[in-house]
Amino acid sequence: MNMTKLFLLIIMMMSSLITVSSNNWMGMWMGLEINLMAFIPLISSSKDKKSSQAMMIYFLTQSLGSITFLFSILLNSMLFISPMFIMELTKMMIMIGLMIKIGAAPFHMWLPEMMSNLGWMDCLILMTWQKLAPLTVMNSMIPNNMIVYFSSGMSAMIGAIGGLNQTSLRKILAYSSINHGGWMLLFMSMNSMWYKYLMIYSIMMFMICILFYKKNTYFINQINSPSYSMMEKYTYVMMMLSLGGLPPFLGFLPKWMVIQSMIKSNLNLLLIVMMLFSLITLFFYMRMMSSMILLYSLINKYSNLENKLPLFSMMFMNLSLPLFSVISFF
Incomplete structure (x- = not known):
């Protein structure tokens, strides 16, 4: 990593912290804009037409969101x-x-198209860190629950249906991000511990994006390649099951917390809708896994244990963290 990228990353993180720690609307808006100005050169650093297209999509959509936000706070004052x-x-x-x-949702159209033109590290930042500041601002105001419920249900539906016929892994994870964003919004409207969901989701996405980045994998047919060792395939399967929210993996814990909060709030109908669409997302995760495990099972006999240690650590995190988290409740 060169010094320019490191400098932009520091500015991007500091701007998010400005937004999180600010106690007035203009300070929040300023932090969001500094964050935008730092992330744009970060994604446009490569001399690629796709990154330039992603930069323009991001700039236009974020500008529209900033204009709406600024106009609203000025009108409110x-x-x-x-x-x-x-x-x-x-x-x-x-x-x-x-x-x-x-x-x-229903303002999601830009996200899959933009992510399909980004590298894995930029996708990771966009799906995790870039959600922190806007969600914190939402949490700081009294939310209109009907808007939150509508957007959560729409996000769950679009994130599930949109990823069904995709072959690009970046688009699949973009629709998965929309789906998880709906769960986060819903959790935020009922409980102040929504940041735990974001933290666990960020851990899962970090492991998945690192694996795809190291293997230079962007499409489903590349996962089916025999170049993946069996250990890498098992690690990938566990991470996909965790992202789908199956117990006893790490991804089940935040959804369990949301389900408990929804039952206490008597949101039974919305809970059924969210769980049904989560089953659809689990379907296309398992479709990717089944083709990889059943069709290609070449095992590298001479693989080194030293190369497997990062994969073992990923598997350990997916299995052990939920256990420690459950124990901490008692």
């Missing part, structure tokens, strides 16, 4: 003594501006 419905309207517009920024 000018109409301090105003009818209640106008105050609710400005809050709704703030939520819409932030949903555009994180790619929540």
Whole structure:
């Protein structure tokens, strides 16, 4: 990593911390804009037409979200003594501006197209760190629950259906990010521990993106290649099952917390909808896994144990962290 990228990463992280720690709207907006200005040169550093296209998509959508957010907070400050419905309207517009920024449905169209033109490390940042500041701003205001419920249900549906016929791994993970974003929004409206969901999701995405980055894998047919050792295949299978939310893997823990909160809030119908669409996402995860395990099972007999240690650590995290987390509840 060169010094320019390191400098941009530091600015991007500091700007998110500015947004998180700010106690006024303008400070939050300033942090979001600095974050935007740092991430754009980070994704456009390569001399590739695809990265330039991704940069333009990101700039236009984030600008639209920023304009909506800024207009809403200015309108809210000018109409301090105003009818209640106008105050609710400005809050709704703030939520819409932030949903555009994180790619929540129905403002999700830009995310899969952009991610298909990015490298794996940029995709990792976009799916994890770039969600932190907008979600924190959403959490700091009194949410309009109907908007959150609608966006959560739409995100779960679009994230599930959109990933069914995809062959690009980056697009599949983009739709998976939309689906998990719906769960995060729902958790945020009921519980202040939504950041635990984001943290666990970030750990899962880090392991998946690192594996694909090291193997230079971008499409499903590349996963089916015999170049993957059996240990790498098992690690990949465990990470996909974890991302799908199956017990006893790491990804089950945040969904379990959301389900508990929804039962306590009597959101039974929405819970059924979210779980049904999660089953659809699990279907296309398992479709990828079955073709890899059943059709290609070449084992490298002379592989070195030293090369397997990172894979063992990934498997250990997926299996042991849920156990430690459950124990910590008691």
